[in-house]
Amino acid sequence: MIRIGVIGYGYWGPNIVRNLYSVDGCQVAAVCDQSPTALERVSKAYPGLPVTANPADLLTSAEIDAIAVVTPVCTHFELAKAALANGKHVFIEKPFTSTTQQADELIELAERKKLKIMVDHTFLFTGAVRKIRELLDDGVLGDLYYYDSTRVNLGLFQHDISVIWDLAPHDLAIMDFLIQKTPEAVSATGGAHFNGLVDVAFITIYFPGNTIAHINVNWLSPVKVRTTLIGGEKKMLVWNDVEADEKVKVYDKGVQMNNGHGLYELLVSYRAGDMWAPRVEQAEALKVELNHFVECVTKGHTPFNDGAAGLRVVKLLEAADRSLKERGRAVQL
Ligand SMILES: NC(=O)c1ccc[n+]([C@@H]2O[C@H](COP(=O)([O-])OP(=O)(O)OC[C@H]3O[C@@H](n4cnc5c(N)ncnc54)[C@H](O)[C@@H]3O)[C@@H](O)[C@H]2O)c1
DSSP: OEEEEEEOOSSSHHHHHHHHTTSTTEEEEEEEOSOHHHHHHHHHHSTTOOEESOHHHHHTOTTOSEEEEOSOHHHHHHHHHHHHHTTOEEEEESSOOSSHHHHHHHHHHHHHHTOOEEEEOGGGGSHHHHHHHHHHHTTSSOSEEEEEEEEEEEOOOOSSSOHHHHHHHHHHHHHHHHHOSOOOEEEEEEEOOSSSSOOEEEEEEEOGGGOEEEEEEESEEEEEEEEEEEEESSOEEEEETTOSSOOEEEEEEEEEEEEOSSTTOEEEEEEEEEEEOOOOOOSOHHHHHHHHHHHHHHHTOOOTTSHHHHHHHHHHHHHHHHHHHTTTOOEEO
16 A cells, blocks of 8 residues: 655645545545645545645655655755655656756656656546557557647746746647657747746747647637647547547548659649547546556556656756747757
8 A cells, every 4th residue: 555645735736636535555644735725625625634734744754655746846856855865756746847957866866766756747648648649659640740739728827937837748748758759959939928927839849750849838818729730641630638529530631742754743632531530538647647656656667757758848848948038049959
């Protein structure tokens, strides 16, 4: 039985606690939040569950095997470092850390202490992303041309991080999981219209072999859009995450070009075949993910969304920030 202490019970923390209650092989040992109101909410929802305002009570407890860090990103490093230093496995929110240096340090500490780090890249555990990965693995889409994601809505404005650090980690983690190539360069543009933090951003990521990814994140959109287009040599797909059913649609569409004899004899033919919507698992992603965490800790396996996966995302976020300051100059990785 893995005993887990949860630090942070704001917006996302309740989802972690609720799902942990439904995962076999683990037990929520205690919840910590510096806000008394948050602790009142815990006690109301889970009478008898120990609560504390002091993270050290969890971090140093001999009764706890793992810590879930569900606090703002600026606190991730110190809390995770203390957890690892005290011999606890770590489940930590996205983005993993505020800098690549911090991520490197945590990975090194976990390796030295033989502990697991799992970064909450929740979308990797959704039925849609797992289905898309399956289609790629089975060669249904063929070689990838592009990945193009739009993740926009009105707010929620964060007081400490830009829209890039808030929303893009989702897309960068999904892209990292699906494309499985090492990015070569990042270019980002965007704007800050209120509090100095970028609220609209366009990020382009260049991969070897002419694969390109584009991510549009925006807190100033009148409507919520969660749409990803993936173009492959053989098939193309649209993943619309706000759709209740048929989230993923695969299109047998494509382009073929044949050169004629002269310069102006390029022959372009367009293929427009069938569209189908593969069945997508409906299970709650966070539950599947927390199950994976408990299994990895119990069996000594390394999660695929480990510290290294978290670091790859932070590296892209840092590069995007650098590029944005120079109005989109491509930053080589
Ligand atoms: N995986 C996802 O889909 C997803 C979704 C939302 C948020 N998140 C991530 O979850 C984390 C928390 O986000 P949120 O929206 O819940 O934030 P939030 O501000 O709503 O909640 C954070 C909570 O942490 C508490 N806290 C802060 N510092 C603390 C400390 N040092 N010790 C104890 N408690 C502390 C605060 O009092 C607050 O209750 C962020 O890293 C965010 O990126 C992930």
